[in-house]
Amino acid sequence: MEPLRQLALVFQPAMEAEPLIEQLRHLFIVEEQGRQDDSETFYDTFDWRLYRKQLLCVGAGRSRSLLSFDGTQHGMIDDLGPGRKFWWEMTPSEVRETLREIIDVRALLPMAALETDKRHCRLLNDDEKTVVRLTIRADVPVGDGAPDQLAKVVTIDELRGYQEAFDTVHRLCVAYGLTPLDSDSWLAQRAFSGSPRTPLDYGDKFRVELARDSDIGTAIVQICGYLLREIEFNRQGVYDDVDTEFLHDFRIAIRRTRSLLSLLKKQLPIREGSYFRREFKWLGGVTGKLRDIDVYLLQKEAYLAMLPSRLRPGLDGFFADLEQHRRHELKLLRRHLSSKRYRSLLSDWRTFLVADDSPLFGESSRKSCRELADRTIRKRFRAFLRNGEAITDDGPDSDMHNLRIQGKKLRYLLEFFRSLYDEKSLEQFVKQLKKMQDNLGDFNDLCVQEEMLGARLDGLGGNGRRVLLQAAALGGLLTVQAKKRGALRDQFAATYAAFSSSQNRELLVSLIGSDQRPEERAGRQ
């Protein structure tokens, strides 16, 4: 059947609703159904996962409704206790499953709030049958610096079989001077108009747009400035331990910064370069342990699923210890994040990136970024192939580990400089690289996990039942992991062959050119 229409129209700033209602009374019986004073809080994940899907999560009290931008209701979560923000803390329902798919491990956080005053009316025909529903809403955004009050909005809801009445009311509202709003986004626009956050101000993808003729200094400032903002954006969420992804993103921004610092080593002044490399290495280091624990805890269900049910209780102690360990590590990390060392690093880094007398704006940084990018990408690709060719079926695992690091460096480079190249070809190459990285990454994860599980097993003492159970469970996990690792190693050769194919090499040459020097090229012509 045809979907029912809903229209939203906005009043002019000084316009009152009463004269409009009076005009409607000439055509309909207007039944006021009372006023509703509400406070609506709009929830989303830190990285706007719902907004990206054109969804709004609106909360009043302990309930949350999931709506499309066009107002379609997808259902409700009732009775969400205070402080609950993850999908697994909600009672099972279809909406919970929808949320689970979208928000995954992220927390739903209050992003904006509106104080709303809604006046609900029914318009009746001569049989006193409702033919149109109408709501007039006045919204006041909550928050510092938010506008006092937004212009009133009327929403008109069509009822099945009463199209004419809907059209009549619509015409009357327009004639009265109301302006139609974009039915797909008005509520979202209104909701976030007073929020300190702007929708999509934090994204899931690294995206820096460099000018094609950008020089090295400007490119470094742009890329590192972007990464610095990511570090600062996530710091509070890490400190408050809101969800695990703050720390994850925080660490990725640090790793990218470190990668850039090392890849462009020669382009940076020696003293500053080595200072920042050392300090960011420290910051990466002090955040590492907590992330490692998070990875294990996030895998809890997967770990349990690997074991037959009788062995599962053996992991209770393992996870309980991890939780305890995590609390300790979090305390340590908080101390680091509040330390003078951290504050100095960030302020020095900011100064380095923006100060007028920064070496980044000196003569040596004026060279073309594109040339540097071509050269560095080519070098990293060659290094990757060199290491890749050397891997044999029975070689040590550390070779795979080194190759993974090479792959990561190459990937970061391609991401930093993606805007300098043909987007489609680059995406295609990155897609191939990603397949290769997935193989290497999964292999490495399994090695690290096996090592940790093995160490844990070695550390078990005594011969009580609990110890025996835990040993059995760890043994079970180690067996499954080793099998998986073997399978990944078997897949390596085929994955590598696909990545290093002549087709893929040519694709990269088409992006960055061949490695002949310009004068050689000229000589040949």
Added chain:
Amino acid sequence: MKIVAVYSSKGGVGKTATAVNLAYVASRSGQRVLLCDLDPQGAASFYYRIKPKKSFNRDRLLQGRFEQYIRATDFDGLDLLPAHFSFRNLDLALRDEKQAKKRRVLGKLLQPLAKDYDYAILDCPPNLTFLSETIVTAADCVITPVIPTTLSLLALEQLIKLLKKIDCDRRKLISFFSMVERRKSMHQQIMEKYGGYPIFLQTVIPFMAEIEKMGLSRQPVGAGGQQSPAHRAYELLWQEIRQKKLAT
């Protein structure tokens, strides 16, 4: 979508009151319900204050072009296909179709709405004709209100005979005592004698002024206030029907 027909060949047994209130109760429990008023008298439409559009008639119904004539009631999740005076000739219109095809016509007509509604509740006219055959064939469940009187029981017997004649699954038929007045000895005697038969539901709907007054209030009994005893009785009736006949 399950099709629930409220049917009896006898008039005045409370068919419309049953269809109107069950539809309301079902929609209140979160189901999407379409109430089809197939009785040309249009009492169900009247109770919901709905008049058909001018261009609507029997032929539009039979051509299957009736989606646009469905109208929302004042209650969420409850729509109504209004009756039209021309429905009195539905039988004549069906006459030319072949027997077997004719019986399936109603089910086919409702099929396109299957994704829009959980239940179609049919308020049927009191007769025993071709139309009755199409109704019982299409329905997943046929509910027959029976006033505890001999004539009303006779109507139920006729219906059982009809199902047998057209070789229709008799298990889809269910009945309940309607407009029951406990102080009438005949009502008591008949209920005692037949109430134990499996065709009868446990829930009975007493004769209540509140139900009679629907003609004045023009809304289902529950719409005036949830404390209504009549509304509560229909809630119990719907629960029992769902458990016994509509559980999937």
